[in-house]
Amino acid sequence: MPARWAAADMAGQHGRTALVTGANSGIGFHQVLELARHGACVLLASRDPGRGQAARDAIMAELPAASVELVQLDLADLDSVARLAGRLLDRAGGLDLLINNAGLMAVPRRQVTAQGFELQFGTNYLGHFALTGRLLPALLRRPGSRVVTVSSLVHRLGSIRLDDLQSEHGYGPWRAYSQSKLANALFTEELDRRLRAAGAGPLSIGAHPGYSRTGLLSSGPRLGGGGGVSALVFRLGTRFAGQSAARGALPVLRAATDPQAHGGDYYGPGGPGSRAPPARSATPGKPMTSSSPAASGRPPRHSPA
Numbered sequence: 001m002p003a004r005w006a007a008a009d010m011a012g013q014h015g016r017t018a019l020v021t022g023a024n025s026g027i028g029f030h031q032v033l034e035l036a037r038h039g040a041c042v043l044l045a046s047r048d049p050g051r052g053q054a055a056r057d058a059i060m061a062e063l064p065a066a067s068v069e070l071v072q073l074d075l076a077d078l079d080s081v082a083r084l085a086g087r088l089l090d091r092a093g094g095l096d097l098l099i100n101n102a103g104l105m106a107v108p109r110r111q112v113t114a115q116g117f118e119l120q121f122g123t124n125y126l127g128h129f130a131l132t133g134r135l136l137p138a139l140l141r142r143p144g145s146r147v148v149t150v151s152s153l154v155h156r157l158g159s160i161r162l163d164d165l166q167s168e169h170g171y172g173p174w175r176a177y178s179q180s181k182l183a184n185a186l187f188t189e190e191l192d193r194r195l196r197a198a199g200a201g202p203l204s205i206g207a208h209p210g211y212s213r214t215g216l217l218s219s220g221p222r223l224g225g226g227g228g229v230s231a232l233v234f235r236l237g238t239r240f241a242g243q244s245a246a247r248g249a250l251p252v253l254r255a256a257t258d259p260q261a262h263g264g265d266y267y268g269p270g271g272p273g274s275r276a277p278p279a280r281s282a283t284p285g286k287p288m289t290s291s292s293p294a295a296s297g298r299p300p301r302h303s304p305a
């Protein structure tokens with residue numbers, strides 16, 4: 001496997017079914033495009049049917065023979081998560097690949113999900129936690145299946161505030177984002193640990209795209225106006241220094257398809273690498289993941305030990 005990896009290096013994905021969340025834009029869109037180009041049957045998840053349809057139309061215009069199905073998923077509403085998971089579990093066959101990609105960043109003022117959780121923690125982490133738990137039976141059915149969860153370099157700045165996970169007693173847009181991305185990284189490790197302990201097949205792998213020009217920089221701050229100086233600096237930095245969304249998708253695609261990947265790996269633009277502390281320690285995911293089932297509504301059934 002080359003150090004510099006391109007989508008053309010991806011092995012054929014024929015016969016595999018993949019679900020990508022937040023797939024109507026940014027790096028998620030390019031994940032669907034490349035997986036479909038390589039033969040996968042891809043479920044393009046979008047919270048907004050119009051934006052989802054536009055993304056699917058764009059992919060079908062480029063790849064008329066592709067198998068891409070639009071599915072509706074709002075990760076900020078656990079009922080929506082349950083509905084989609086229920087539909088997918090009812091289908092014959094299983095799921096080979098779940099990419100927990102959707103996210104929003106730096107929402108200026110504290111907002112909450114449909115069930116009352118802080119919006120960034122609820123969307124980026126809890127929604128994906130619940131989705132993964134509910135879809136585990138479908139993943140367990142398929143040999144070689146994977147869960148790839150998208151984190152961020154920003155997770156290094158994060159801390160898990162176990163006494164105030166929902167930022168009820170103090171909210172900072174970036175603090176909430178970095179906490180949610182650290183939660184994604186810890187979840188990846190803890191899921192991997194539990195899957196291995198149970199002798200289960202699916203791999204749990206982390207990825208981050210690096211610094212990529214996508215809508216992420218404007219969608220969060222737009223929710224409530226402004227976003228402050230840090231959002232402006234981030235936007236300018238990305239405009240001049242960021243890579244394309246297509247390039248940002250590559251570490252995620254590599255994590256999803258690299259035959260040499262191991263559970264617990266963390267892929268970035270330079271390939272697989274290690275996570276920064278505190279995500280690297282052996283047990284930090286435990287207290288948080290053990291409180292997540294209650295927070296996310298229902299405990300994931302069939303969750304390995």
Ligand SMILES: NC(=O)c1ccc[n+]([C@@H]2O[C@H](COP(=O)([O-])OP(=O)(O)OC[C@H]3O[C@@H](n4cnc5c(N)ncnc54)[C@H](OP(=O)(O)O)[C@@H]3O)[C@@H](O)[C@H]2O)c1
Pocket residue numbers: 021022023024025026027028046047048051073074075076077101102103104105123150151152153208209210211212213214215216217219248
């Ligand atoms: N861009 C970067 O430099 C960078 C760096 C590190 C990590 N990341 C991570 O990469 C992932 C993808 O982000 P991106 O950069 O591609 O940004 P993006 O273009 O804004 O894409 C984010 C996607 O998530 C979706 N989303 C937001 N809230 C959602 C919800 N409640 N339910 C379902 N979907 C929701 C968005 O849908 P709408 O179109 O409806 O808003 C959009 O499709 C995120 O997890 C982000 O944290 C990005």
